[in-house]
Amino acid sequence: MKALRASRMERCIGCHSCSLACARLVHKVLSWNKAGIRIASAGGLSTGFEARVCLACSPAPCAQACPTGAMAPRRDGGVMHKENLCIRCGKCAEACPVEAIFLDHEVNPYVCIHCGRCVAFCPHDCLELVDLPAKGGEAADD
Amino acid sequence: MIREFFRVMVVNLTTGKTNIVEIGGRSEFLGGCGLAALLFRKYGRVDADWDHPDQPLILTIGPLTGYYPLMSKTCCAFRSPYHNQYAESYAGGKSALSLRFADLDGLVVVGRAERLTALCVGSRRVETRDVEYMRGFDALQTGRVLRKIFPGSGRRSILRIGPAGENRSAFACINVDTYRHFGRLGGGTVMGAKNLKGICILGDRGFPLPEGKAYPKLYQHIFEQLTTTEMMAKYHGVGTAVNISPLNKLKSLPWKNLQQTSSPEADKISGETFADDTLLRNAACAGCPVGCIHVGFVREQFQANNQYLYRQVGYDYEPIFSCGGMLEVTDPGQVLRILDVIEKVGLDNMSAGVALAWCTEALDKGVITEAETLVRFNWGDADTYMKGVEFLGTPPNDFYRLLAQGTMKCARQYGGEDFACVLGQEMAGYATGEVFFVSEALGFRHAHLDAGGYSWDQKHEEREVEPALDFLVNDGRDRIVLNSMVGCLFSRGVYKDEELAAALDALGYGELNGKLQDIGQRIQCARWRLRLDMGYDPDKVKIPKRYTEITTWKGPLDVDYLDALRRGYAARIKAMGTDPRGEIDPAQYERKGK
Numbered sequence: 001m002k003a004l005r006a007s008r009m010e011r012c013i014g015c016h017s018c019s020l021a022c023a024r025l026v027h028k029v030l031s032w033n034k035a036g037i038r039i040a041s042a043g044g045l046s047t048g049f050e051a052r053v054c055l056a057c058s059p060a061p062c063a064q065a066c067p068t069g070a071m072a073p074r075r076d077g078g079v080m081h082k083e084n085l086c087i088r089c090g091k092c093a094e095a096c097p098v099e100a101i102f103l104d105h106e107v108n109p110y111v112c113i114h115c116g117r118c119v120a121f122c123p124h125d126c127l128e129l130v131d132l133p134a135k136g137g138e139a140a141d142d
Numbered sequence: 143m144i145r146e147f148f149r150v151m152v153v154n155l156t157t158g159k160t161n162i163v164e165i166g167g168r169s170e171f172l173g174g175c176g177l178a179a180l181l182f183r184k185y186g187r188v189d190a191d192w193d194h195p196d197q198p199l200i201l202t203i204g205p206l207t208g209y210y211p212l213m214s215k216t217c218c219a220f221r222s223p224y225h226n227q228y229a230e231s232y233a234g235g236k237s238a239l240s241l242r243f244a245d246l247d248g249l250v251v252v253g254r255a256e257r258l259t260a261l262c263v264g265s266r267r268v269e270t271r272d273v274e275y276m277r278g279f280d281a282l283q284t285g286r287v288l289r290k291i292f293p294g295s296g297r298r299s300i301l302r303i304g305p306a307g308e309n310r311s312a313f314a315c316i317n318v319d320t321y322r323h324f325g326r327l328g329g330g331t332v333m334g335a336k337n338l339k340g341i342c343i344l345g346d347r348g349f350p351l352p353e354g355k356a357y358p359k360l361y362q363h364i365f366e367q368l369t370t371t372e373m374m375a376k377y378h379g380v381g382t383a384v385n386i387s388p389l390n391k392l393k394s395l396p397w398k399n400l401q402q403t404s405s406p407e408a409d410k411i412s413g414e415t416f417a418d419d420t421l422l423r424n425a426a427c428a429g430c431p432v433g434c435i436h437v438g439f440v441r442e443q444f445q446a447n448n449q450y451l452y453r454q455v456g457y458d459y460e461p462i463f464s465c466g467g468m469l470e471v472t473d474p475g476q477v478l479r480i481l482d483v484i485e486k487v488g489l490d491n492m493s494a495g496v497a498l499a500w501c502t503e504a505l506d507k508g509v510i511t512e513a514e515t516l517v518r519f520n521w522g523d524a525d526t527y528m529k530g531v532e533f534l535g536t537p538p539n540d541f542y543r544l545l546a547q548g549t550m551k552c553a554r555q556y557g558g559e560d561f562a563c564v565l566g567q568e569m570a571g572y573a574t575g576e577v578f579f580v581s582e583a584l585g586f587r588h589a590h591l592d593a594g595g596y597s598w599d600q601k602h603e604e605r606e607v608e609p610a611l612d613f614l615v616n617d618g619r620d621r622i623v624l625n626s627m628v629g630c631l632f633s634r635g636v637y638k639d640e641e642l643a644a645a646l647d648a649l650g651y652g653e654l655n656g657k658l659q660d661i662g663q664r665i666q667c668a669r670w671r672l673r674l675d676m677g678y679d680p681d682k683v684k685i686p687k688r689y690t691e692i693t694t695w696k697g698p699l700d701v702d703y704l705d706a707l708r709r710g711y712a713a714r715i716k717a718m719g720t721d722p723r724g725e726i727d728p729a730q731y732e733r734k735g736k
Contacts, residue, residue, distance in 0.1 A: 020429065030350075
């Protein structure tokens with residue numbers, strides 16, 4: 001099972017192409033917020049950039065905090081968001097230790113699904129898809 | 143598309159009231175510089191000076207902003223303190239995408255706040271804060287404080303001024319998100335006159351995209367052209383500073399207040415030298431994968447016993463020309479130190495460098511003395527030039543107060559007009575020849591970006607007037623179309639007519655296809671009409687003697703050719719400025735009751 005890693009953020013130029021790609025290709029919106037990965041400067045452009053992206057925790061605090069099972073844990077880490085189960089309480093975002101979940105003004109959560117579609121849009125190769133260690137001894141089969 | 147009409151926020155700093163206004167005219171003005179001209183006709187005053195509280199500060203984006211790579215610029219329009227006429231300046235950073243995601247095609251600020259104020263706007267927010275305590279804060283410190291006041295890292299843009307804008311230096315810039323600027327013609331001064339220290343734009347909305355595969359496919363195609371071909375390699379690699387060496391070889395690099403057009407010392411401040419010795423990293427405007435912003439690094443020992451500080455300073459070709467070559471400062475680190483002070487004070491770096499170059503020659507010639515300049519400027523002496531920059535931002539005497547209004551205004555009083563390197567405003571870095579000099583001296587923005595006159599000079603040895611003028615007008619119009627979208631001019635090799643048509647079509651603006659040339663012409667005429675109405679007379683433009691004394695790769699400058707171009711271009715400008723296509727009746731585009 002794969003996970004997206006922002007492994008080389010020291011190369012980031014702050015173009016937001018990754019966020020725009022996620023919003024465009026995964027969520028079908030024009031946005032730099034409604035995306036599983038978002039870029040912020042660490043305190044003005046002179047301090048470089050950081051990526052706010054799901055670290056594929058296992059167990060995932062957001063899934064544990066979700067009262068309805070909308071944040072469903074993936075087998076090897078991370079979550080899938082099931083929109084039809086979501087009551088938009090925002091508990092998932094509160095629980096995330098790295099601010100990886102964005103809530104829009106209607107409290108819809110946006111979280112990385114580790115599909116890797118943003119990777120090709122990074123001009124400096126900051127992002128990569130890596131294999132997560134398989135849990136429970138089963139082979140990764142995503 | 144999000145909507146057919148323009149959605150504009152109008153903030154009145156005098157009354158504290160804000161309105162959302164819906165305005166038609168997309169198929170006549172597109173957006174960007176076209177929309178800005180329409181908005182100035184609606185909110186601006188031809189019969190009042192630049193600093194009248196009624197005069198608007200206008201920010202606009204275009205139909206393609208945020209939807210495609212490099213559609214990442216914002217047009218800023220205002221009545222300029224420099225010449226008291228209509229002016230435009232462009233910047234990127236995160237400003238364009240922030241406006242898009244704030245759901246604003248335009249932001250218009252009118253009125254004047256009683257005390258120093260910061261404004262924050264977003265899709266669900268408008269707020270002003272008293273920031274009188276920030277009076278005199280430099281632009282970097284101002285940015286740091288505004289970031290704390292208006293949280294939203296990564297999805298906001300912060301525009302602000304330094305002391306130069308507060309003190310009404312006529313070439314104060316608006317700093318945008320660190321390293322980017324609405325640089326020329328005094329946008330920062332307009333903010334200062336409004337008691338507006340900063341504007342935070344929160345880009346906090348998203349929009350549905352067109353259904354189907356056409357749009358993402360086209361995006362991918364354009365993205366690949368920009369990132370996998372050699373087309374943008376120049377901007378990404380060495381950056382615009384790469385121009386130093388070829389212009390020096392062509393004897394087209396203004397040097398030492400244009401006493402020379404080349405120097406054996408130029409290699410020391412070439413783009414390659416800057417990259418090798420100072421380049422820390424690249425950065426990008428939001429929505430642009432090219433990353434043309436080059437950030438240099440300079441380390442300074444400030445105390446004994448190994449106590450150092452470091453500065454990160456953006457550089458490009460133009461600042462190296464103005465604060466390197468023009469001042470004969472040939473150490474990249476020293477150039478960066480001057481630029482760092484300019485960044486903090488909040489001045490346009492081209493204007494500041496060129497003004498100080500004139501000062502140095504005027505001192506050498508005895509036209510002015512240290513009684514005026516307070517310090518002795520010497521070619522190559524960066525520390526004194528840094529002091530001079532501070533004087534331009536916070537003038538300590540009448541001389542600097544006048545110099546900060548423009549080098550030529552100062553030269554008219556003190557002497558030295560012949561060697562004031564002013565082409566409408568302090569020159570840009572191209573001593574390429576007659577076509578560029580006329581293009582900048584008479585051009586709409588008095589910028590090297592109005593049209594590619596510098597390029598024409600480098601490619602054409604023949605001295606024909608009409609083809610050169612045709613080029614200036616037509617290339618200017620093409621740039622106006624891109625400036626209405628609003629795309630970065632570096633992308634003009636990608637966004638040809640066909641690509642623009644496809645890009646518009648994929649978003650539902652297909653009806654604009656085939657009309658872009660006409661629309662460009664209308665906007666071109668409308669902009670010129672605004673300037674003529676505010677007193678611009680292109681026949682009265684003088685090109686200083688210094689420009690007739692230089693030698694380029696083509697040999698000595700041809701004064702007759704220069705004059706023929708000047709007269710011909712003035713006639714073309716007047717024709718465009720009186721063309722009925724440029725008449726705008728804002729009432730025609732109101733959407734009352736809708």
